[in-house]
Amino acid sequence: MRFNKVFLTLSSFILTIFTGQAQTVDSYVNKIYPELDALYKHLHQNPEISSQEKETSARIALELRSLGYDVTEGIGGYGLVGVLKNGPGPVLLIRSDMDALPMEEKTGLPYASTKKTIGNDGKETYVAHSCGHDIHMTVFVGTAKMMVEFKDSWRGTLLMVGQPAEETGMGAWKMMNDGLYEKFPYPDYAIALHDDPFLPAGMLGYKPGPLMAGVDMMNVTVYGEGAHGAAPHKGIDPIVLSAQMIQAYQTIVSRRIAPTDPAVVTVGSIQGGTVHNIIPDEVTMKLTLRSYSPEVREEMISSVKRISENLAKAAGLPDSKMPTYWIREPHTPALINDVDLTEQMVKVFKNNIGEDKVVEVEAQMIGEDFSRFGMQERKIPITMFYLGANDPEFLKEAEEKGLDIPGLHSPYFAPLPEPTIKTGVKAMSLFAMDILKNQEIMLDEKK
Ligand SMILES: [Zn+2]
Ligand SMILES: [Zn+2]
Structure with missing residues (x-):
């Protein structure tokens, strides 16, 4: 230089x-x-x-x-x-x-x-x-x-x-x-x-x-309590819970990030369950997060975690069944x-x-x-x-x-x-x- x-x-x-x-x-x-x-x-x-x-x-x-x-x-x-x-x-x-x-x-x-x-x-x-x-x-x-x-x-x-x-x-x-x-x-x-x-x-x-943009790949694993599909009140359905989380993630960019800062949260994959009449005990979602600054990146990751955890609590899940996360290393700057x-x-x-x-x-x-x-x-x-x-x-x-x-x-x-x-x-x-x-x-x- x-x-x-x-x-x-x-x-x-x-x-x-x-x-x-x-x-x-x-x-x-x-x-x-x-x-x-x-x-x-x-x-x-x-x-x-x-x-x-x-x-x-x-x-x-x-x-x-x-x-x-x-x-x-x-x-x-x-x-x-x-x-x-x-x-x-x-x-x-x-x-x-x-x-x-x-x-x-x-x-x-x-x-x-x-x-x-x-x-x-x-x-x-x-x-x-x-x-x-x-x-x-x-x-x-x-x-x-x-x-x-x-x-x-x-x-x-x-x-x-x-x-x-x-x-x-x-x-x-x-x-x-x-x-x-x-x-x-x-x-x-x-x-x-x-x-x-x-x-x-x-x-x-x-x-x-x-x-x-900077790129992150993130997995969120949501836990529940399995039950018969005909008796949902006997379990905690991680599919319904995941659906709530996906809806709530939409407020990260629209309500947590300044409108002048570019950001994207996309849920590109959701996998859980096997057949029509079983409520599973686990769902995995795959997200990509895009940003231009470390501050926006940090806000998106912490928001995904905060929303997921609090919705899991609202669903009545115990501390031992809070969602878990995986973020790909390395992050692309x-x-x-x-x-x-x-x-x-x-x-x-x-x-x-x-x-x-x-x-x-x-x-x-x-x-x-x-x-x-x-x-x-x-x-x-x-x-x-x-x-x-x-x-x-x-x-x-x-x-x-x-x-x-x-x-x-x-x-x-x-x-x-x-x-x-x-x-x-x-x-x-x-x-x-x-x-x-x-x-x-x-x-x-x-x-
Ligand atoms: Zn390419
Ligand atoms: Zn290329």
């Missing part, structure tokens, strides 16, 4: 260099595109679910090694780190996630995934890159190539981080626990992208400040983009990709564990941008005819590879070079 001020004073200067370099950058991206296209289709047809990214990780490691990166594998599961040292300067971390989803692809594309695997629950499942992490990895490898090709334009250390298990919220946490920030140079900045099915390919989205770093990025994008190709996007209540890279003991500025991934013609038609646009995790999500990947590589590498800009070149130009 200490380099930031020096570099910022020279930032108008570097933009001139990049404008001059834009043509060279374009022709290099065009030159490497056939290899990237082949890599994309390989990854797309060979998806692996969270924590099983063995072959994917090995392939990315191979790509980085062949470019001269010093690669370490097996960090926090199948995580990998490729280091490229290029003289004195800041340390920049670029992250790509690598996992796919346990679902069937239904795009009908000639290179659609038909893969099946044994899921983390032991059951057979289809696998597909329906969140587009194959796009992320392809752009990541393209960026790694660019940073080698344009080595004279930057100084510093590049950390290329391939992260497993983003979809389960475990990957970044596991890499940190495995000493990512102790075994490798501590980054001054971290950047990443996510593809966006609602933005046309060729476009980029940014958002200074809050981008994605909210993703807050650094304002200065995001503004720097927008400048680079507007100057090199086009003023009309860059749009501000809205914050959402989905989560992303990229947030964790900025939240370690020494906090660092991070930013994630959105990479337009859909066919512009299709988006236009969908808007005109009111058609549904398949979003992330849809079996029909089908990114348009070429313009998406080319724009991603150009955007990511020019932004990286701007963060790591070479002062010597700038001083030479000044003479």
Whole structure:
């Protein structure tokens, strides 16, 4: 971070260099595109679910090694780190996630995934890159190539981080626990992208400040006293009690959280009982809680507990039968983009990709564990941008005819590879070079 001020004073200067370099950058991206296209289709047809990214990780490691990166594998599961040292300067971390989803692809594309695997629950499942992490990895490898090709334009250390298990919220946490920030140079900045099915390919989205919410997964187990379904007065029905709790949870966001603070409480699953005529003695509910601040998070968790416990008491249950709770570790922190770093990025994008190709996007209540890279003991500025991934013609038609646009995790999500990947590589590498800009070149130009 200490380099930031020096570099910022020279930032108008570097933009001139990049404008001059834009043509060279374009022709290099065009030159490497056939290899990237082949890599994309390989990854797309060979998806692996969270924590099983063995072959994917090995392939990315191979790509980085062949470019001269010093690669370490097996960090926090199948995580990998490729280091490229290029003289004195800041340390920049670029992250790509690598996992796919346990679902069937239904795009009908000639290179659609038909893969099946044994899921983390032991059951057979289809696998597909329906969140587009194959796009992320392809752009990541393209960026790694660019940073080698344009080595004279930057100084510093590049950390290329391939992260497993983003979809389960475990990957970044596991890499940190495995000493990512102790075994490798501590980054001054971290950047990443996510593809966006609602933005046309060729476009980029940014958002200074809050981008994605903090995520909690919580189980509430409600106890009761079992009885015959025809004699409810002889037991305490945990199904009726759970229904009361679900109703009461609706007042957490509407009556406990300030209307200006975004928050969500969703009960996504309720399971209890077996047959028509038995009142069971247990119900389990699965909740997701979303928030942007630790205070709101704390209020939601304590409210769920307070409501559950007091309704259990009101139902006449003894202290030994109060509800019990489980909250998934780790919690995914909210993703807050650094304002200065995001503004720097927008400048680079507007100057090199086009003023009309860059749009501000809205914050959402989905989560992303990229947030964790900025939240370690020494906090660092991070930013994630959105990479337009859909066919512009299709988006236009969908808007005109009111058609549904398949979003992330849809079996029909089908990114348009070429313009998406080319724009991603150009955007990511020019932004990286701007963060790591070479002062010597700038001083030479000044003479
Ligand atoms: Zn996803
Ligand atoms: Zn994703």
